[in-house]
Amino acid sequence: xxxxxxxxxxxxxxxxxxxxxxxxxxxxxxxxxxxxxxxxxxxxxxxxxxxxxxxxxxxxxxxxxxxxxxxxxxxxxxxxxxxxxxxxxxxxxxxxxxxxxxxxxxxxxxxx
Amino acid sequence: xxxxxxxxxxxxxxxxxxxxxxxxxxxxxxxxxxxxxxxxxxxxxxxxxxxxxxxxxxxxxxxxxxxxxxxxxxxxxxxxxxxxxxxxxxxxxxxxxxxxxxxxxxxxxxxxx
Numbered sequence: 001x002x003x004x005x006x007x008x009x010x011x012x013x014x015x016x017x018x019x020x021x022x023x024x025x026x027x028x029x030x031x032x033x034x035x036x037x038x039x040x041x042x043x044x045x046x047x048x049x050x051x052x053x054x055x056x057x058x059x060x061x062x063x064x065x066x067x068x069x070x071x072x073x074x075x076x077x078x079x080x081x082x083x084x085x086x087x088x089x090x091x092x093x094x095x096x097x098x099x100x101x102x103x104x105x106x107x108x109x110x111x112x
Numbered sequence: 113x114x115x116x117x118x119x120x121x122x123x124x125x126x127x128x129x130x131x132x133x134x135x136x137x138x139x140x141x142x143x144x145x146x147x148x149x150x151x152x153x154x155x156x157x158x159x160x161x162x163x164x165x166x167x168x169x170x171x172x173x174x175x176x177x178x179x180x181x182x183x184x185x186x187x188x189x190x191x192x193x194x195x196x197x198x199x200x201x202x203x204x205x206x207x208x209x210x211x212x213x214x215x216x217x218x219x220x221x222x223x224x225x
Contacts, residue, residue, distance in 0.1 A: 032211035043202055043216040044155070087155075091211045100206070100214065104154035 003027060004090050006103035013110055017078050021106045023088030024070045027099075032091040033064055033071045037084045038105065044087055047073075078110045115139065118203050118217035125193065126225055133188040133220045135203030144186040145214065146178060147202040155202070161186060162208050193224045 006023045013019045025033075033050035048055065050062040050071045061074040071090075075082055085105040092099045116137045125131050137144065146158040160168040161180040175197075177189040186203055200221050204214040 032213075034213045036213075041200065041221075043200075043219050044214075046213050046215070049213065089213065091213075093208070093211050102155050102157075 003099070003101045004088060004103040006088055006106050008104060008106060010107040010109050013078055013108070015078055015080060015110055015112055017110075018074065018076045019078055019108065020072055020074045021086055021088075021108075022070050022072050023090075023103050023106075024068075025090045025101075026069070027090075027092055028066075028069060030069075030090045030092045032093075033062075034089040034091075035060075035062055035071075035073050036087040036089060036102075038087055039084050047086070075108075078108075080110050080112065083108055083110045116203060116205055116215050116217035118201075118220050120220055121218060122221050122223075124223045124225060125190070127193060127195070129193075130189070130191040132190065133201055133203075133222075135186040135188075135217055137184055137186075137203075137205035137215070137217075139205055139207075139215060141205035141207050141212075141215070142183055143206050143208045144180060144183075145204040145206075146186065146188050147204065148199050149202060149219075150199040159188075190222075193222075195224050198222055198224045 004025050035047040036044040037047045038044040050064050054063040059076045063072045085107050087105045088103040090101050119134045143162045148156045158172045159178040179187040200219045202219045203217040206214045
């Protein structure tokens, strides 16, 4: 089983819709979680960290479910400019070593 | 200057050329990474340097040779590349302790002819 898995999509949603992505991770010792956004032919950019209590930044909400080992990203009131690939990142730093793993990304297309 | 800077932004090279990609980070991080991203494909980790020591080499062909002279600079030396090596090469840095996220440079778009 891959350490981090995402549904590649694409998710096609109309403007104004609410869309959610999940990302599952296999190692229960994972400690830090992030969502990145990558536009076509550009570098990934940090969108938001994911905290145990959940966190919100404007239209974006990130949540962590340790029991089921997944993180989620919810986008409300989708804008055309939200079209991008969303990558989750899982970090594990333990006695066995440091590991940082990217998911393969979920593609979102917001249409007029 | 802040963040992670990569040069050049674009590079076209022949299969017999030797070139180097440069990455510099001004974030005080202690780990640096090279990633490769081919068209419409996910990120592929190539090399990781933590505290200036190479800690991971994901079976990358020897025609790619990394160099990390200090914690702020990372190079990727290229020689006798193949057309299939054409891709976006991304440098990133992070602070290993504290599980901080990666910060990426703008990337070098490499075309091998």
